[in-house]
Amino acid sequence: MFSGIIEEAAKVVKLEKExxxxxxxMQCSFADQLKIDQSVSHNGVCLTVVKVDKENKTxxxxxxxETLDKSNLGLLALGDKVNLERSMKIDSFLDGHLVQxxxxxxxxxxxxxxADGSWYYTFEYDPSQEDYxxxxxxxxxxxxxxxxxxxxxxxxxxxxxxxxxxxxxNFHQIKKGTVVNIEFDVIGKxxxxxxxxxxxx
Numbered sequence: 160m161f162s163g164i165i166e167e168a169a170k171v172v173k174l175e176k177e178x179x180x181x182x183x184x185m186q187c188s189f190a191d192q193l194k195i196d197q198s199v200s201h202n203g204v205c206l207t208v209v210k211v212d213k214e215n216k217t218x219x220x221x222x223x224x225e226t227l228d229k230s231n232l233g234l235l236a237l238g239d240k241v242n243l244e245r246s247m248k249i250d251s252f253l254d255g256h257l258v259q260x261x262x263x264x265x266x267x268x269x270x271x272x273x274a275d276g277s278w279y280y281t282f283e284y285d286p287s288q289e290d291y292x293x294x295x296x297x298x299x300x301x302x303x304x305x306x307x308x309x310x311x312x313x314x315x316x317x318x319x320x321x322x323x324x325x326x327x328x329n330f331h332q333i334k335k336g337t338v339v340n341i342e343f344d345v346i347g348k349x350x351x352x353x354x355x356x357x358x359x360x
Contacts, residue, residue: 163305
């Protein structure tokens, strides 16, 4: 379980394809603190650490084909930055919202506009399920970042990005046409499904 508060945008230093799997190696400041089998969120995708190189401050995770199909990890190139977050502790502050690390689908950035020091990003998605919705002022995870929904519509929504988030995460690399990972609010998904079941009776 994660909170959507990104610790670091790490650089991809190696990509190795093995059959349907992709081994992704990243360099980050806290790599020497990681352990084998530890869960880390990568652009919102929960992956298991399989290798750690403390000397070079790198670690490796493996994404299977299903993960590559449902996320933007298969689009990564050397030098790209990936938003990282270690799983949260039970006794820690929940500064974002409950993020499972199970990406629902991808979305495409359709517009970026600057607003006197901050930025508004518009994303469009084709719901793969009816309960994949956003709610005005509700929560959504974009590339693992916990954000508040603005201007929620049927298949689009906006988020506002402050300068700190812009610099610390990979949002500064997102532009029109960029594919991002979306995890809709887990509570919203359950409520939407329950309502749908009740109306169907």
